[in-house]
Amino acid sequence: xxxxxxxxxxxxxxxxxxxxxxxxxxxxxxxxxxxxxxxxxxxxxxxxxxxxxxxxxxxxxxxxxxxxxxxxxxxxxxxxxxxxxxxxxxxxxxxxxxxxxxxxxxxxxxxxxxxxxxxxxxxxxxxxxxxxxxxxxxxxxxxxxxxxxxxxxxxxxxxxxxxxxxxxxxxxxxxxxxxxxxxxxxxxxxxxxxxxxxxxxxxxxxxxxxxxxxxxxxxxxxxxxxxxxxxxxxxx
Amino acid sequence: xxxxxxxxxxxxxxxxxxxxxxxxxxxxxxxxxxxxxxxxxxxxxxxxxxxxxxxxxxxxxxxxxxxxxxxxxxxxxxxxxxxxxxxxxxxxxxxxxxxxxxxxxxxxxxxxxxxxxxxxxxxxxxxxxxxxxxxxxxxxxxxxxxxxxxxxxxxxxxxxxxxxxxxxxxxxxxxxxxxxxxxxxxxxxxxxxxxxxxxxxxxxxxxxxxxxxxxxxxxxxxxxxxxxxxxxxxxxxxxxxxxxxxxxxxxxxxxxxxxxxxxxxxxxxxxxxxxxxxxxxxxxxxxxxxxxxxxxxxxxxxxxxxxxxxxxxxxxxxxxxxxxxxxxxxxxxxxxxxxxxxxxxxxxxxxxx
Numbered sequence: 001x002x003x004x005x006x007x008x009x010x011x012x013x014x015x016x017x018x019x020x021x022x023x024x025x026x027x028x029x030x031x032x033x034x035x036x037x038x039x040x041x042x043x044x045x046x047x048x049x050x051x052x053x054x055x056x057x058x059x060x061x062x063x064x065x066x067x068x069x070x071x072x073x074x075x076x077x078x079x080x081x082x083x084x085x086x087x088x089x090x091x092x093x094x095x096x097x098x099x100x101x102x103x104x105x106x107x108x109x110x111x112x113x114x115x116x117x118x119x120x121x122x123x124x125x126x127x128x129x130x131x132x133x134x135x136x137x138x139x140x141x142x143x144x145x146x147x148x149x150x151x152x153x154x155x156x157x158x159x160x161x162x163x164x165x166x167x168x169x170x171x172x173x174x175x176x177x178x179x180x181x182x183x184x185x186x187x188x189x190x191x192x193x194x195x196x197x198x199x200x201x202x203x204x205x206x207x208x209x210x211x212x213x214x215x216x217x218x219x220x221x222x223x224x225x226x227x228x229x230x231x232x233x234x235x236x
Numbered sequence: 237x238x239x240x241x242x243x244x245x246x247x248x249x250x251x252x253x254x255x256x257x258x259x260x261x262x263x264x265x266x267x268x269x270x271x272x273x274x275x276x277x278x279x280x281x282x283x284x285x286x287x288x289x290x291x292x293x294x295x296x297x298x299x300x301x302x303x304x305x306x307x308x309x310x311x312x313x314x315x316x317x318x319x320x321x322x323x324x325x326x327x328x329x330x331x332x333x334x335x336x337x338x339x340x341x342x343x344x345x346x347x348x349x350x351x352x353x354x355x356x357x358x359x360x361x362x363x364x365x366x367x368x369x370x371x372x373x374x375x376x377x378x379x380x381x382x383x384x385x386x387x388x389x390x391x392x393x394x395x396x397x398x399x400x401x402x403x404x405x406x407x408x409x410x411x412x413x414x415x416x417x418x419x420x421x422x423x424x425x426x427x428x429x430x431x432x433x434x435x436x437x438x439x440x441x442x443x444x445x446x447x448x449x450x451x452x453x454x455x456x457x458x459x460x461x462x463x464x465x466x467x468x469x470x471x472x473x474x475x476x477x478x479x480x481x482x483x484x485x486x487x488x489x490x491x492x493x494x495x496x497x498x499x500x501x502x503x504x505x506x507x508x509x510x511x512x513x514x515x516x517x518x519x520x521x522x523x524x525x526x527x528x529x530x531x532x533x534x535x536x537x538x539x540x541x542x543x544x545x546x547x548x549x550x551x552x553x554x555x556x557x558x559x560x561x562x563x564x565x566x567x568x569x570x571x572x573x574x575x576x577x578x579x580x581x582x583x584x585x586x587x588x589x
Binding site for chain 2: 130
């Protein structure tokens with residue numbers, strides 16, 4: 001059984017259909033990336049999986065459980081975390097408070113300490129700034145916080161929406177290196193990226209999305225060599 | 237930090253300090269009441285201050301902590317006032333009324349809480365301006381409903397209440413309300429409240445059941461406003477629908493934003509300053525009513541977060557919370573991190589302004 005199985009997923013925003021039947025599978029331990037142009041439906045796919053938008057058809061199964069009828073907080077409780085586009089950090093709360101909020105739905109408070117240590121080990125900068133208001137962090141630090149916060153939910157699958165957006169290239173490298181480390185520690189990643197070059201370097205497999213449909217799929221290395229993909233997303 | 241602040245912090249860090257202060261306050265209120273240390277007029281002002289503290293703190297939960305914009309808080313006050321008055325006047329025997337008064341207040345508060353549900357449900361879907369309109373409409377509906385109910389006096393109002401609200405009772409209910417709010421805010425649900433204010437979508441993505449949180453917050457807020465309404469009715473002994481119109485709601489809003497959003501200490505300060513200031517300004521006659529709107533305008537320009545804005549006195553932060561913070565501060569790399577160790581206790585769950 002795959003960790004995440006999406007079959008025939010359709011989503012409508014009012015009369016406009018954003019997804020026309022998406023099929024995708026993520027196996028435990030993988031890094032899978034969804035690449036595609038603006039408006040292809042990458043973000044909508046993630047929002048449907050974490051149930052921020054209701055699907056109008058198809059199924060989403062996580063570890064065998066159907067997510068389509070669940071409210072978002074129950075999806076999180078099952079082990080799916082989502083780092084949203086634009087990060088969604090709590091600007092008026094401190095770094096520490098941001099991280100602690102991610103344990104809202106958890107019942108194992110004793111392990112919170114341990115998880116904080118893990119986040120601070122992955123992102124030493126967050127440890128240094130734990131008492132600082134999150135809104136005063138730099139863009140890169142805010143992205144680290146968003147990822148750290150998702151880690152605090154102890155999820156098995158982390159959905160990441162454009163973690164490289166608005167960051168300097170050196171910071172993008174840093175974030176991607178950390179994502180690889182998080183994956184090695186056992187978290188499965190589903191990564192949405194416009195920066196297809198970086199995403200295909202990091203991922204094991206990839207899906208190319210075009211106007212709400214899966215266009216191509218395959219191992220990341222193969223996609224990076226595919227002439228059509230190179231032409232459209234990797235600048236030739 | 238100054239020496240006085242240090243001493244305050246040290247005082248409230250001791251487990252026995254709070255009961256001592258609260259008992260002292262209650263005792264003082266009782267002595268004032270029993271031996272007439274203050275004249276009835278002064279006592280009445282103090283009671284208004286107390287009632288306003290409850291109203292302000294309860295609205296602060298929704299507007300300050302949760303970041304909504306509810307503007308019709310007088311509606312809940314009206315429900316509490318009418319329900320508790322009807323009970324003490326029509327239901328209770330005259331002699332027993334003083335003894336049963338707390339029961340009447342609680343029933344009034346419960347009724348207001350139920351009306352609070354009417355606002356909680358639309359708040360699942362709407363925020364900001366839309367919720368403001370919903371609450372404004374509720375305020376008007378409640379007022380018109382009372383005006384059209386002849387059995388409770390209609391537009392002529394309702395009277396016959398004994399003066400059951402006394403200073404010790406007000407102090408008792410203020411302490412209970414603030415204690416309840418403090419515990420709610422620093423419990424798990426309260427963290428959810430803050431998360432909703434900051435970013436509702438992100439809150440959902442971290443596992444916060446936003447509907448449940450909103451439901452609890454609105455019910456608690458409305459119930460406390462209802463409680464304040466019941467106390468108010470038994471001070472003035474005469475209520476009309478006009479006592480609970482949009483002007484009253486605006487006053488509560490002014491006190492919230494004057495004292496500071498997201499702060500219980502701010503609610504206490506805002507309610508006290510506003511109530512006492514309006515009494516001092518009585519010589520201005522009708523003109524004093526222009527003070528509140530003017531105050532609000534200047535406040536928004538000069539200090540939009542209010543006097544305390546998102547900060548809290550250490551005394552209003554539960555001891556367990558302070559201990560937890562101290563332990564977590566020691567985590568990670570930078571033990572020298574920000575804020576400096578001595579300052580940590582003063583920063584609320586909302587950070588410094």
